Amino acid sequence: xxxxxxxxxxxxxxxxxxxxxxxxxxxxxxxxxxxxxxxxxxxxxxxxxxxxxxxxxxxxxxxxxxxxxxxxxxxxxxxxxxxxxxxxxxxxxxxxxxxxxxxxxxxxxxxxxxxxxxxxxxxxxxxxxxxxxxxxxxxxxxxxxxxxxxxxxxxxxxxxxxxxxxxxxxxxxxxxxxxxxxxxxxxxxxxxxxxxxxxxxxxxxxxxxxxxxxxxxxxxxxxxxxxxxxxxxxxxxxxxxxxxxxxxxxxxxxxxxxxxxxxxxxxxxxxxxxxxxxxxxxxxxxxxxxxxxxxxxxxxxxxxxxxxxxxxxxxxxxxxxxxxxxxxxxxxxxxx
Numbered sequence: 001x002x003x004x005x006x007x008x009x010x011x012x013x014x015x016x017x018x019x020x021x022x023x024x025x026x027x028x029x030x031x032x033x034x035x036x037x038x039x040x041x042x043x044x045x046x047x048x049x050x051x052x053x054x055x056x057x058x059x060x061x062x063x064x065x066x067x068x069x070x071x072x073x074x075x076x077x078x079x080x081x082x083x084x085x086x087x088x089x090x091x092x093x094x095x096x097x098x099x100x101x102x103x104x105x106x107x108x109x110x111x112x113x114x115x116x117x118x119x120x121x122x123x124x125x126x127x128x129x130x131x132x133x134x135x136x137x138x139x140x141x142x143x144x145x146x147x148x149x150x151x152x153x154x155x156x157x158x159x160x161x162x163x164x165x166x167x168x169x170x171x172x173x174x175x176x177x178x179x180x181x182x183x184x185x186x187x188x189x190x191x192x193x194x195x196x197x198x199x200x201x202x203x204x205x206x207x208x209x210x211x212x213x214x215x216x217x218x219x220x221x222x223x224x225x226x227x228x229x230x231x232x233x234x235x236x237x238x239x240x241x242x243x244x245x246x247x248x249x250x251x252x253x254x255x256x257x258x259x260x261x262x263x264x265x266x267x268x269x270x271x272x273x274x275x276x277x278x279x280x281x282x283x284x285x286x287x288x289x290x291x292x293x294x295x296x297x298x299x300x301x302x303x304x305x306x307x308x309x310x311x312x313x314x315x316x317x318x319x320x321x322x323x324x325x326x327x328x329x330x331x332x333x334x335x336x
Contacts, residue, residue, distance in 0.1 A: 023132035187251075
């Protein structure tokens, strides 16, 4: 289905939990100690009903997110049922990887198409500072990444958030695309949620442009390629030295709003058409007995049609921010 600006909306990011076994500084800052009540989380049947109706509107690609989605009991079964819905072309997963190994075979048997592995550092001490977890977990995570690249036809990408904390080792993280047949995507941090960029104690990160300049010193032939590699908005770069690609998602400094193809479903049933703004369609009342599929579908249609033209992360005057409330929840509640 097209929105009011002629964009084809074919991608839904589905958060299945707000729970996580890490406390990454950009997602769930220190001091966050409470979870959403379990009774407020969507059931498998509710998620599948929304996704089934979404496919009828042209949404064919789904990303399972959280929190840490592997903390949701029975996730492989949910993915299997999602893959079986008519019109579903692809189901992928974003994870921190700590719970992935014992669930990998069931997930692949369920039809999972790809895994995005979150990895922001190669140093145990820094891993502990960024995630709040034991840095001793990092070697096993790196071993898992190598193992994942050997599981054809499963596609694997590394997601790295550009932080002040990890800026000195971004070239080393990029080098994973030389060592392994995997894409490494660098994500510009967005000024939303319960911790803002520039808060006291933060070191400002390099811009995506500055990072690319660094990487081109490392690989002088690194150049942009016009490739579609997945459902996301990354710009990709190739070098003869690399087995994979380098991706850059510059949501703030070089926004992709004109081509945005996505919606987000939170774990509590809010359908967000833009990550920036603190509003969305509350689908939970429409999931109650007596509400027809036509009524629920109408809410999906409206969310698509009224999708905003653009975010306001880089709003220089502040006028847009004065008119609309920007998102204040932590990313684990919204869905990463």
